[in-house]
Amino acid sequence: MTGINEVAVLAGVSTATVSRALSGNGHVSLATQSRVKAAALELGYVVSSNASGLATGRTKNVGVVIPFLTRWYYSSVIEGAEQALLSHGYDLTLYNLSGGGDERRSVFEHFLLRKRVDAVIAISLELTASELASLFEMNKPIVGIGGPLPGVRTLSIDDVKVARLATEHLLSLGHTSIAHIGGDTSVELDFHLPTNRRVGYEAALEAVGIPIDPELFAAADFSVPGGYRAAKQLLGNPRKRPTAVFAASDEMAIGTILAARDLGLAVPGDVSVMGIDDHELAGFFGLSTVAQFPAAQGRMAVELLMEELHPGRHVAAANTPLHFELIVRSSTARPRYSASER
Amino acid sequence: MTGINEVAVLAGVSTATVSRALSGNGHVSLATQSRVKAAALELGYVVSSNASGLATGRTKNVGVVIPFLTRWYYSSVIEGAEQALLSHGYDLTLYNLSGGGDERRSVFEHFLLRKRVDAVIAISLELTASELASLFEMNKPIVGIGGPLPGVRTLSIDDVKVARLATEHLLSLGHTSIAHIGGDTSVELDFHLPTNRRVGYEAALEAVGIPIDPELFAAADFSVPGGYRAAKQLLGNPRKRPTAVFAASDEMAIGTILAARDLGLAVPGDVSVMGIDDHELAGFFGLSTVAQFPAAQGRMAVELLMEELHPGRHVAAANTPLHFELIVRSSTARPRYSASER
DNA sequence: ATGAAAGCGCTAACAC
DNA sequence: GTGTTAGCGCTTTCAT
Numbered sequence: 001m002t003g004i005n006e007v008a009v010l011a012g013v014s015t016a017t018v019s020r021a022l023s024g025n026g027h028v029s030l031a032t033q034s035r036v037k038a039a040a041l042e043l044g045y046v047v048s049s050n051a052s053g054l055a056t057g058r059t060k061n062v063g064v065v066i067p068f069l070t071r072w073y074y075s076s077v078i079e080g081a082e083q084a085l086l087s088h089g090y091d092l093t094l095y096n097l098s099g100g101g102d103e104r105r106s107v108f109e110h111f112l113l114r115k116r117v118d119a120v121i122a123i124s125l126e127l128t129a130s131e132l133a134s135l136f137e138m139n140k141p142i143v144g145i146g147g148p149l150p151g152v153r154t155l156s157i158d159d160v161k162v163a164r165l166a167t168e169h170l171l172s173l174g175h176t177s178i179a180h181i182g183g184d185t186s187v188e189l190d191f192h193l194p195t196n197r198r199v200g201y202e203a204a205l206e207a208v209g210i211p212i213d214p215e216l217f218a219a220a221d222f223s224v225p226g227g228y229r230a231a232k233q234l235l236g237n238p239r240k241r242p243t244a245v246f247a248a249s250d251e252m253a254i255g256t257i258l259a260a261r262d263l264g265l266a267v268p269g270d271v272s273v274m275g276i277d278d279h280e281l282a283g284f285f286g287l288s289t290v291a292q293f294p295a296a297q298g299r300m301a302v303e304l305l306m307e308e309l310h311p312g313r314h315v316a317a318a319n320t321p322l323h324f325e326l327i328v329r330s331s332t333a334r335p336r337y338s339a340s341e342r
Numbered sequence: 343m344t345g346i347n348e349v350a351v352l353a354g355v356s357t358a359t360v361s362r363a364l365s366g367n368g369h370v371s372l373a374t375q376s377r378v379k380a381a382a383l384e385l386g387y388v389v390s391s392n393a394s395g396l397a398t399g400r401t402k403n404v405g406v407v408i409p410f411l412t413r414w415y416y417s418s419v420i421e422g423a424e425q426a427l428l429s430h431g432y433d434l435t436l437y438n439l440s441g442g443g444d445e446r447r448s449v450f451e452h453f454l455l456r457k458r459v460d461a462v463i464a465i466s467l468e469l470t471a472s473e474l475a476s477l478f479e480m481n482k483p484i485v486g487i488g489g490p491l492p493g494v495r496t497l498s499i500d501d502v503k504v505a506r507l508a509t510e511h512l513l514s515l516g517h518t519s520i521a522h523i524g525g526d527t528s529v530e531l532d533f534h535l536p537t538n539r540r541v542g543y544e545a546a547l548e549a550v551g552i553p554i555d556p557e558l559f560a561a562a563d564f565s566v567p568g569g570y571r572a573a574k575q576l577l578g579n580p581r582k583r584p585t586a587v588f589a590a591s592d593e594m595a596i597g598t599i600l601a602a603r604d605l606g607l608a609v610p611g612d613v614s615v616m617g618i619d620d621h622e623l624a625g626f627f628g629l630s631t632v633a634q635f636p637a638a639q640g641r642m643a644v645e646l647l648m649e650e651l652h653p654g655r656h657v658a659a660a661n662t663p664l665h666f667e668l669i670v671r672s673s674t675a676r677p678r679y680s681a682s683e684r
Numbered sequence: 685a686t687g688a689a690a691g692c693g694c695t696a697a698c699a700c
Numbered sequence: 701g702t703g704t705t706a707g708c709g710c711t712t713t714c715a716t
Contacts, residue, residue: 004693004694014704016695017701018694019694025695047456049392050396051708053694053708054392054693054707055694055696055708056708059392069421075411076412078436082437082441083445091435091458092436093433093434096420098421114390115391115709116403137386284567284570345710346711347709357687357711358712359687361710365711367712389709394710395692396691396692396694397709398711
């Protein structure tokens with residue numbers, strides 16, 4: 001392994017100068033600078049992050065903690081974060097909590113604390129008090145995405161508003177019998193999210209004087225099959241089949257579309273379907289949805305961290321509220337005349 | 343940050359003893375050992391991976407390089423690898439190449455080489471000669487998953503056999519007109535994979551004397567929409583509609599099922615559909631498939647690395663060929679009598 | 685079984 | 701603008 005010494009020798013300078021020339025800290029004449037860089041290149045020299053980290057106290061590495069990896073939303077956030085980190089010269093180390101209790105404990109007790117990371121990004125996590133305490137003990141910047149963590153700067157779309165917007169789209173088309181597929185609280189993610197979306201849905205209905213009907217609610221697990229099952233229940237109800245279904249995620253909405261098809265119901269002819277996310281398959285299924293932008297969220301989280309880590313160096317858009325956007329495709333339409341009596 | 347010194351003081355021993363007691367290297371009396379551990383626990387001490395890494399030359403960290411993150415297969419492999427690494431006390435740092443050329447270069451030129459990792463796992467990657475050279479220069483264990491990398495120990499299912507098995511399942515049901523949806527080579531993953539699967543498909547047909555018909559092949563990008571489009575082409579052919587479609591991935595097979603439905607064709611009544619992967623949605627769609635087990639593949643890659651990193655310590659199943667398994671669900675059946683003349 | 689001390693490879697004062 | 705040098709926090713000989 002070629003070290004800083006060999007570069008120094010080859011360039012005919014001291015190691016300190018090599019360090020300065022390569023890191024950009026301190027003043028080095030342009031001439032030496034280029035000599036050093038050439039030498040480094042020639043030798044294929046790369047700093048040892050361990051040594052550098054030990055000396056500076058900074059690791060150029062951030063930890064990302066997620067509850068799942070195999071869901072579109074999470075992997076998209078990570079993709080965005082990873083790109084942004086890379087561009088700032090940082091690495092991303094991944095802590096996936098989906099393994100369950102033990103894994104979760106060991107992540108919090110050992111891994112995050114190893115001084116391996118300069119900061120952490122926590123995605124859609126509901127943390128226990130002691131987990132939060134662990135994090136705070138580290139005294140490192142933390143930013144959350146999606147779940148309001150007490151005491152942590154968190155990036156969140158306004159789930160209430162998003163759900164309300166989705167519901168209002170349906171209302172504006174003339175639907176009055178709108179079902180909602182929301183989360184059950186069993187899923188190990190921030191449990192405010194399903195609640196908030198349900199609140200937004202109900203608020204939209206109440207605003208136009210439509211009473212909330214508990215029979216028009218079904219819980220599912222944010223997956224396609226879960227949405228399918230829930231939608232079958234809702235759409236199979238012989239007494240009051242809704243003319244529209246608003247699912248709290250696109251995956252559940254896609255399940256709903258498939259359920260409708262299997263029941264012989266046309267979308268949007270017999271039933272309109274609305275989701276949230278703008279999942280990669282939303283376009284394919286013609287799903288109307290409220291888009292959120294997970295990759296952008298990941299990037300933004302990184303910008304926030306960079307600002308804390310390198311004060312003054314960045315002029316990132318600090319407190320931009322997270323963007324969302326109604327996207328109308330072909331799964332929503334006016335309710336068919338007298339559709340509910342057919 | 344509490345350091346090893348404070349632990350030493352509290353336990354009334356030297357830092358050397360603390361190090362030994364905590365790492366398990368060297369001999370420490372049981373009494374001291376427990377005193378040290380208690381002290382460490384009380385102070386919430388965790389080793390600095392930087393300092394430890396600098397002293398030992400080992401980072402307890404492995405780099406995982408992937409071409410995509412938002413596909414089921416890749417995130418599943420990572421999930422498996424992450425769990426296994428965690429259980430060995432290792433961290434996982436993620437290098438996602440999906441960003442494109444520049445990102446890719448910087449990963450290879452700067453990041454992997456920072457001595458930040460003890461080993462690397464490369465998933466389904468087709469590497470350039472210089473990228474491979476970078477990796478070898480590091481002189482660290484590498485294991486590949488899925489793409490045969492010259493000179494690298496690689497874990498691979500036998501794609502030819504897998505595809506052959508899938509095709510034989512269709513043949514054994516009595517199908518003789520079997521289309522194949524394979525990869526186009528544009529996708530930035532190991533391009534042997536689509537080729538090998540196609541080879542297996544053709545071998546199965548030739549073995550029973552069925553000529554290969556280029557009109558029964560369509561290329562797609564391993565996605566659901568891609569499979570859908572390809573299937574529409576194949577199944578829409580007025581002169582020779584196949585009675586079965588074998589797609590090189592479950593996502594494309596799911597696209598095929600949806601395409602068939604949209605054409606009014608029953609699955610498996612009018613057309614049987616077969617995939618590869620056992621994607622999380624395969625069960626939901628009743629898709630017959632040849633399962634591979636990405637999480638297990640990730641775990642196995644880790645075991646291999648551990649063996650190299652800690653020789654003699656592990657008795658992992660070294661050269662187990664990767665497991666695959668035919669799973670018959672409801673998307674395949676005998677061809678309907680005279681289906682092709684309808 | 686334990687302690688003293690010499691680094692691991694780099695950075696950051698501090699001199700010049 | 702550049703060199704000298706003292707650590708960063710741990711591990712690991714080498715003694716004892």
